[in-house]
Amino acid sequence: AQKITQTQPGMFVQEKEAVTLDCTYDTSDQSYGLFWYKQPSSGEMIFLIYQGSYDEQNATEGRYSLNFQKARKSANLVISASQLGDSAMYFCAMREVLLDSGYALNFGKGTSLLVTP
Amino acid sequence: NAGVMQNPRHLVRRRGQEARLRCSPMKGHSHVYWYRQLPEEGLKFMVYLQKENIIDESGMPKERFSAEFPKEGPSILRIQQVVRGDSAAYFCASSLAGASYNEQFFGPGTRLTVL
Numbered sequence: 587a588q589k590i591t592q593t594q595p596g597m598f599v600q601e602k603e604a605v606t607l608d609c610t611y612d613t614s615d616q617s618y619g620l621f622w623y624k625q626p627s628s629g630e631m632i633f634l635i636y637q638g639s640y641d642e643q644n645a646t647e648g649r650y651s652l653n654f655q656k657a658r659k660s661a662n663l664v665i666s667a668s669q670l671g672d673s674a675m676y677f678c679a680m681r682e683v684l685l686d687s688g689y690a691l692n693f694g695k696g697t698s699l700l701v702t703p
Numbered sequence: 704n705a706g707v708m709q710n711p712r713h714l715v716r717r718r719g720q721e722a723r724l725r726c727s728p729m730k731g732h733s734h735v736y737w738y739r740q741l742p743e744e745g746l747k748f749m750v751y752l753q754k755e756n757i758i759d760e761s762g763m764p765k766e767r768f769s770a771e772f773p774k775e776g777p778s779i780l781r782i783q784q785v786v787r788g789d790s791a792a793y794f795c796a797s798s799l800a801g802a803s804y805n806e807q808f809f810g811p812g813t814r815l816t817v818l
Binding site: 590623629630631633636677679682684685686687688689690691692693694695696 | 734736738743744745746747748751753758759762792794796798800806807808809810811812814
């Protein structure tokens, strides 16, 4: 069974600073995928970044990067140059393969990020 | 190109009533997933459907919940005889078919409140 752990219920960061949101995982699968999603107060789920377990490079998407440490089973999200609009809930998730080319996302409990001026 | 659409966005039901939540996947997407988000929690997988087939319903409660994705029309998540504990946000996601990784695109969610 998979498990995703986000140990920071809430984080504060000042505008323009960088912030790291922690995510650790547990799985017996050799091949897996890790995702980060953002959920602003409006409620929608916004995909941010994906890291495959066999990807040698850490994933990056604009101001988002994923600090993937396979041996430590961690996949921390780094947001550089924080903006006020980054204030939201952030969820780490792992892909669980299902039948017929499908997959379920197993989410952590999330971290609430507040960016202050 | 419209994204995943869900309606209604907000739904209020009294205990014992039925709730019907609709999801129209993105154009060309044949895989539909339903997730539930309880307050202060992450999303939990409920069911995975393709057209006219339930592929995996391992996350669905055994009673009162059902889902379908007919040949024509949206996917429906149906909750019979709702209870207060069913109050949650219900998200639908869709993806393209295929064996390799395909991103799941989420709808805006339906927020169900049971009085």
